[in-house]
Amino acid sequence: MxxxxxxxxxxxxxxxxxxKIKTPTNAGTAHEVSNKQRIFFTDPVSPGSIFFLPNGTKIFNKLLQFMKLQQQHKYGFQEVVTPLIYRKSLWEQSGHWDNYKDDMFRVMGSDTSKEEYGLKPMNCPGHCVIFKRFDRSYNELPVRLSDFSPLHRNEASGALSGLTRVRKFHQDDGHIFCAPGQVEEEIIKCLKLVDLCYTKIFPLSESLQSAAYSLELSTRPDNFIGDIEIWNHAEDVLKDILMKSGKEWEINEGDGAFYGPKIDIKVSDKSGKSHQIATIQLDFQLPERFDLRYKDRDNTYKRPIMIHRAVFGSLERFLAMLIDRNEGKxxxxxxxxxxxxxxxxxxxxxxxxxxxxxxxxxxxxxxxxxxxxxxxxxxxxxxxxxxxxxxxxxxxxxxxxxxxxxxxxxxxxxxxxxxxxxxxxxxxxxxxxxxxxxxxxxxxxxxxxx
Missing domain, CATH: 3.40.50.800 (Anticodon-binding domain)
Structure with a gap:
């Protein structure tokens, strides 16, 4: 005894x-850890789509749970669930059909004489439909909507790569509809949530001495929509906010979204390759295209400004960065x-x-x-x-x-x-x-x- x-x-x-797992690349680390811990796999039957196994689904759901708690109970977002398929006319109204259709999956029903549909690559047009559905007052603003629906983008088969480049993915997607005077405060809150995630909860930097992430201001691309003066104003707003933040940032000329400039948040994996994760985008175009409005305190109707933001970005890519950092531990x-x-x-x-x-x-x-x-x-x-x-x-x-x-x-x-x-x-x-x-x-x- x-x-x-x-x-x-x-x-x-x-x-x-x-x-200790010794692998030199992000993709190698992700696949080795996944094979050992049974997290995910890909299969030719659905190129660019991830099969999350039970262990991977547990991690995926924990990440979603974390972000939902922060968004809903710390930053005032309201979660919505929106359709995956929309009529072509919606994508034409938003400008995506002219500027993004080659990256979309088109959906055809049994009756080909009816209107064509598109599988959504992003949530913003659907959130515009929600905002417009009801009469809005300045007292309601900002309206903050979050959405975790799966998205699909028709990436070239040669560009597909593990978790970092996929066709089906999930975002912690959020859109803020606000008055002009609320833009700076809302973007600062978005940057605070980015900071919380990437410096405290999910530090992806290799060492304490290096920056947790880098900031880039991506400006007007060649295929932009809207008026140049509005674009210049939007870029100036983001520049001013970045200057006030006290953080280092760079300009990435011509890499903005077709509807507005954006702040891109990037991290580097252990091999030194840079990956865009979070993004914050300022948009004056979609509120105009969808004729969004709210009644101001002077009883006149005003146009809201739209902020697009995602902190994890693609959850699949974010998970790849986590695996690269912790090697399965x-x-x-x-x-x-x-x-x-x-x-x-x-x-x-x-x-x-x-x-x-x-x-x-x-x-x-x-x-x-x-x-x-x-x-x-x-x-x-x-x-x-x-x-x-x-x-x-x-x-x-x-x-x-x-x-x-x-x-x-x-x-x-x-x-x-x-x-x-x-x-x-x-x-x-x-x-x-x-x-x-x-x-x-x-x-x-x-x-x-x-």
């Missing part, structure tokens, strides 16, 4: 395994493999039973045989159990190789005391915690995005 009591500490403290709150429970001796029924009970407790599973629903806003941790008839050292090694954040080892001593041996993947030091203490610890990590 004495030998059994000390086996957990001896096994964990003596196990040393290197799990996810922070606990994002990890699809948060903890592995390992009974020391799988022939000991008490150890296996205690492990299974802890598994159910940490997953916060509901009983399918009762009539009680799983409560809203509850924690459910990604915990697995390894009760294979393999040596415990082998199972510890396997869990570390798979980058579980925590290992929970249960031997006879742990069964007797109801305190379980807990260690991280980085540190072999043990904590002995009750199931309630483990749950509280994990809950705290998720609340703090650690």
């Amino acid at each position: 004495l030998k059994q009591r000390h086996i957990v500490h001896r096994l964990i403290s003596s196990t040393r395994y290197s799990t 996810w922070p606990f709150w994002l990890n699809p493999r948060q903890a592995m429970i390992i009974p020391v001796n799988t022939k000991q029924a008490a150890q296996v039973d205690a492990s299974r009970k802890l598994l159910s407790y940490l997953r916060h599973e509901g009983d399918p045989n009762d009539d009680m629903p799983v409560p809203l806003n509850s924690f459910h941790f990604n915990v697995d159990i390894d009760e294979r008839a393999e040596p415990v050292g082998y199972r510890i090694k396997d869990a570390l190789t798979k980058d579980y954040s925590y290992l929970i080892i249960i031997g006879d001593k742990e069964v007797e005391s109801s305190k379980y041996a807990v260690r991280t993947r980085q540190d072999r030091a043990l904590e002995h915690l009750t199931s309630q203490e483990i749950f509280a610890k994990f809950s705290d990590l998720e609340r703090r995005y650690v």
Whole structure:
């Protein structure tokens, strides 16, 4: 019995395994990590579209959950769900048909005599339809709409590349309809959310000394729509905001959207390649094309200004940057493999039973045989159990190789005391915690995005 009591500490403290992934490129890292952790894959049956596996979907949903919380409860956005397919006439009204149709997927129904449709490559025209649907007052402004619908762009097959260049993707898309006097404040708020994401929650920079991201002001392209004077004014507004921000920025001549100038936020991967992620765009054109208006305090109708913004940008590309940065060693709150429970001796029924009970407790599973629903806003941790008839050292090694954040080892001593041996993947030091203490610890990590 004495030998059994000390086996957990001896096994964990003596196990040393290197799990470092050595890959030179963003694409190589993403595919290697994905193969090991079963995150995503692509298939020729749908070129440029990602098959997110259960582990990848957990990460994807956590990213969405994070952004929805920030947008709705910190920055005042209201989420909407909009159609994927619109009539050609909408894209003609917005200007996309003349300036973007080669990058769109056209949709044909069974009756070819009817109007052609287009699969949406962006959400802005649909949000203009929502704004125009109702009478608007200056008291309502700014109206901030967010949308996480899938988007499709007809990228050339030779340009497709893993997660970074796809045909089907998701954005944390947002559009702000505001009065002229609100533009500066709204763009500053957008930049603050960018800063929160890329300096605190998702630092993608290789070192603390380098900038977390770079800013570029992309100006009027050759295929612009609208009046040059309005374009010049919009560019001046963005220049003034960037000057006041105190951050370094550069001008990227001629790379604006066809409807307005934009601030592009870029990060570099470990190979030094630059990737655009977030964007903030100022648009005077679509409100004019859709005849958007609001009643001002003097009872006259005014034209709102539209701000397009996405902080993650493409979630698929953002995920590629995260994988490039952490090489599959996810922070606990994002990890699809948060903890592995390992009974020391799988022939000991008490150890296996205690492990299974802890598994159910940490997953916060509901009983399918009762009539009680799983409560809203509850924690459910990604915990697995390894009760294979393999040596415990082998199972510890396997869990570390798979980058579980925590290992929970249960031997006879742990069964007797109801305190379980807990260690991280980085540190072999043990904590002995009750199931309630483990749950509280994990809950705290998720609340703090650690």
